[in-house]
Amino acid sequence: MSKAVKLALMLTAIATVAGCQTAPQPLYQWESYQPQVYEYFKGEPKEAQVEALERDLQKINASGRKAPPGYHAHLGMLYLSMGKDDQMVQEFRTEKALFPESAAYMDFLLKNAKTGVATK
Amino acid sequence: MSLLKLTGALLALALLGGCAAPKTIDYTAYKQARPKSILVLPPINESPEVQASYSMVSQVTYPLAEAGYYVLPIALVDETFRQNGLTTANDIQGVPPAKLHDIFGADAALYITVSEYGTQYMLISSNTAVTASAKLVDLRTGTTLWTGSARASSEEGNNNNGGGLVGMLITAAVKQVINSSTDAAHPIAGITSARLLSAGQRTGLLYGPRNPKYGTD
Numbered sequence: 001m002s003k004a005v006k007l008a009l010m011l012t013a014i015a016t017v018a019g020c021q022t023a024p025q026p027l028y029q030w031e032s033y034q035p036q037v038y039e040y041f042k043g044e045p046k047e048a049q050v051e052a053l054e055r056d057l058q059k060i061n062a063s064g065r066k067a068p069p070g071y072h073a074h075l076g077m078l079y080l081s082m083g084k085d086d087q088m089v090q091e092f093r094t095e096k097a098l099f100p101e102s103a104a105y106m107d108f109l110l111k112n113a114k115t116g117v118a119t120k
Numbered sequence: 121m122s123l124l125k126l127t128g129a130l131l132a133l134a135l136l137g138g139c140a141a142p143k144t145i146d147y148t149a150y151k152q153a154r155p156k157s158i159l160v161l162p163p164i165n166e167s168p169e170v171q172a173s174y175s176m177v178s179q180v181t182y183p184l185a186e187a188g189y190y191v192l193p194i195a196l197v198d199e200t201f202r203q204n205g206l207t208t209a210n211d212i213q214g215v216p217p218a219k220l221h222d223i224f225g226a227d228a229a230l231y232i233t234v235s236e237y238g239t240q241y242m243l244i245s246s247n248t249a250v251t252a253s254a255k256l257v258d259l260r261t262g263t264t265l266w267t268g269s270a271r272a273s274s275e276e277g278n279n280n281n282g283g284g285l286v287g288m289l290i291t292a293a294v295k296q297v298i299n300s301s302t303d304a305a306h307p308i309a310g311i312t313s314a315r316l317l318s319a320g321q322r323t324g325l326l327y328g329p330r331n332p333k334y335g336t337d
């Protein structure tokens with residue numbers, strides 16, 4: 001076996017191992033989104049949830065990375081339940097802008113919010 | 121020169137193939153449908169633990185979104201169903217796909233069943249385990265695109281033989297995400313969720329459009 005072939009095989013072996021070991025950077029900066037969703041379902045106080053999500057959002061914005069899908073919409077829902085309708089509208093619009101896939105649902109919610117039969 | 125080319129080709133193959141697990145199930149309909157967004161319906165709970173459904177569903181966004189899909193806001197979706205008089209997972213999972221598509225505008229829906237959730241106390245040890253299965257359905261046609269199931273247990277300890285390297289990475293990633301919880305099964309459900317719904321696995325979900333690996337599997 002020539003040296004060059006040996007080298008080729010060795011590089012291949014290294015690449016095979018390396019190809020699998022690169023742990024990719026997550027697409028989103030999650031912070032406490034999922035734990036806060038669980039808090040919501042458990043019926044924990046909404047003020048504390050909003051506080052945590054607002055604080056985390058500052059961290060996400062400061063890092064220049066992206067909030068995960070649903071983050072802004074979830075926050076909007078909490079604002080709505082606290083009577084902060086203007087902030088709700090803003091969060092639903094942000095969700096839609098960041099994720100156009102959400103457009104149909106966000107429009108549905110915004111329309112219902114205007115007619116007073118939104119979430120709760 | 122030809123040897124260099126050979127090396128280059130081998131390198132490229134190795135980098136591509138190094139981690140791409142061979143697929144063993146039929147992905148034809150899935151690849152044709154190319155879903156971008158996923159509506160996760162409240163899971164059916166077959167375990168005696170009342171919190172199983174919410175515990176599981178609050179942890180599915182991570183693997184699905186990191187796979188490259190838009191995941192509709194979990195709690196908000198639940199509220200929308202409630203506002204429309206649908207409060208049980210069985211009722212909700214019985215809504216026709218076309219109707220779900222009208223309201224939520226999602227390409228696909230994920231139907232989850234939690235069949236095991238909780239801790240078994242035995243003589244000298246206890247074992248906390250969570251098992252779930254899932255079905256991805258195209259909301260335009262009602263076609264099933266993918267099915268899968270997964271289990272995680274506290275008894276696995278450090279012998280991670282379930283998912284190999286990918287499984288270990290997932291477990292580690294999930295451990296970072298999960299905050300402290302008084303509910304012992306909750307973090308286990310997070311691992312079950314990651315095993316069930318992460319892309320890049322042999323019989324797992326395909327990468328979605330928001331992942332750079334979209335179309336490579």
